[in-house]
Amino acid sequence: MTRPGLLDYFLLILLALMWGSSFAFIKLGVHAYSPLIVAAGRITLGAVVLWLIVLLRQSGLPRGKTAWVSAFLCGILGNAVPFFLISMGETRINAGLAAILMSVVPLTTVVLGHFVTRDEKLTPGKVAGLVLGTCGVIVLVGPETLSGLGGDLPYQLAVLMAAICYAVSSLIARNLRDQPRAGSAAVILTFASLSIAPVALLVDQPWAMAWSAQGALAIIYLGLVPTGLAMFLLLLMVARAGAGFVAFNNYLVPAVGVVVSLVVLGEIPAPSTLLAMVIILAGIAAANIRFGGRKNALPIVHVMTKKD
Numbered sequence: 001m002t003r004p005g006l007l008d009y010f011l012l013i014l015l016a017l018m019w020g021s022s023f024a025f026i027k028l029g030v031h032a033y034s035p036l037i038v039a040a041g042r043i044t045l046g047a048v049v050l051w052l053i054v055l056l057r058q059s060g061l062p063r064g065k066t067a068w069v070s071a072f073l074c075g076i077l078g079n080a081v082p083f084f085l086i087s088m089g090e091t092r093i094n095a096g097l098a099a100i101l102m103s104v105v106p107l108t109t110v111v112l113g114h115f116v117t118r119d120e121k122l123t124p125g126k127v128a129g130l131v132l133g134t135c136g137v138i139v140l141v142g143p144e145t146l147s148g149l150g151g152d153l154p155y156q157l158a159v160l161m162a163a164i165c166y167a168v169s170s171l172i173a174r175n176l177r178d179q180p181r182a183g184s185a186a187v188i189l190t191f192a193s194l195s196i197a198p199v200a201l202l203v204d205q206p207w208a209m210a211w212s213a214q215g216a217l218a219i220i221y222l223g224l225v226p227t228g229l230a231m232f233l234l235l236l237m238v239a240r241a242g243a244g245f246v247a248f249n250n251y252l253v254p255a256v257g258v259v260v261s262l263v264v265l266g267e268i269p270a271p272s273t274l275l276a277m278v279i280i281l282a283g284i285a286a287a288n289i290r291f292g293g294r295k296n297a298l299p300i301v302h303v304m305t306k307k308d
Contacts, residue, residue: 004241011240015233016249020256022226023095023102024264025218026087032215033206035087038222040193040200043079045223046231047189050182053232059182070175071184075191078169082162084196089159092152094267099257100140100277101159106250106284107133108167116171129287136279139272181235189227250284 004012029038053059062071090098107130113120141156176184200206237246254277261267 004245008237008241008245011233011237012246012248013252015230015237015246016252016256017260018226018230018233019249020099020253021260021264022222023086023090023099023257024260025221025226026098027090027095027261027265028218029215029222030087030091032212033209033219034200034204035084035091036196036200036204037206037209038087038215038219039080039083040197041219042222042227043083043189044193044197045220046227047186047193049224049228050186050189050231053228054182054186057182059186060180061183062176062179062187066175067179067184068187070172071187072191073172074169074176075188076195077165077172079189079192080196082165082169083192085158085162085165089155089162092155093159094261094269095265096258096261096267096269097140097156097273098159099261100254100273100280101137101156102163102166102257103250103254103277103280103284104133104137104160105163105166105170106247107280107287108164109170110287112167112171117174125289126287129283129285129289132283132286133280134283136276136283139279140276181238182232185231185235189231247288251281254281 026038029041033041054061062068086098086102089101110120110122110126110130114122114126137160141153234246258269258273258277262269
């Protein structure tokens with residue numbers, strides 16, 4: 001592992017573009033197909049991409065019962081469930097808003113880490129970050145919305161639940177740190193696909209839905225780019241520059257999500273949305289004061305640290 005260079009910063013921005021763009025393309029996908037179909041389609045395509053990478057790189061697979069159980073749980077909690085929840089949330093809320101809501105993942109991980117790990121306890125900086133993050137979510141959702149359970153609140157809560165799933169999964173993924181990265185990622189997405197694809201086929205019967213070229217292309221993009229290729233890029237970057245450097249995506253992805261949603265969908269963020277993003281990102285920064293070498297796993301995927 002070397003110090004980050006210009007290429008690493010370019011890859012960091014590229015990864016943020018991949019992940020940040022996913023929210024806009026989810027919105028396009030759910031305009032045409034159900035949230036289940038969008039989630040199952042992208043996961044299955046992503047799994048195919050990763051298995052091709054495993055074959056090309058001749059990567060090993062996870063070893064031991066604990067690793068396989070952890071991969072299964074990461075597939076369910078880190079992919080199948082949150083991908084569905086985000087897709088469902090975006091049937092009613094803007095893609096940019098969803099991107100910012102998902103930025104609470106690192107802060108959620110901080111809380112859970114305090115209770116389930118021995119080396120990730122709360123500190124004054126982390127507490128300050130949590131307070132700021134909570135204030136940011138209140139600004140983003142809107143205090144008037146919290147007074148009742150109508151309107152878009154259930155869909156906003158769905159995205160927040162996805163963030164909690166990601167946080168739980170990132171802690172479980174600690175069990176995969178000594179496992180082959182590409183092989184572990186492929187197994188994770190395979191478990192996710194096997195769990196959600198049959199449900200999507202049985203419940204929504206995609207063959208009976210009206211064909212949409214735009215929706216299909218959106219799902220293909222989601223599977224190939226922010227799911228499959230982004231995972232490979234993540235693994236490459238961790239090997240080159242370390243997980244702590246990759247964690248800077250926590251600051252980039254929400255902003256990229258807002259910008260891409262503006263360009264692709266024409267969504268103009270409200271001033272309160274931008275203010276909430278600034279507050280939440282300040283909370284992430286505060287939570288990581290003096291803990292730069294111990295960044296948590298990023299949203300959507302997990303960081304494994306052993307080379308294939």
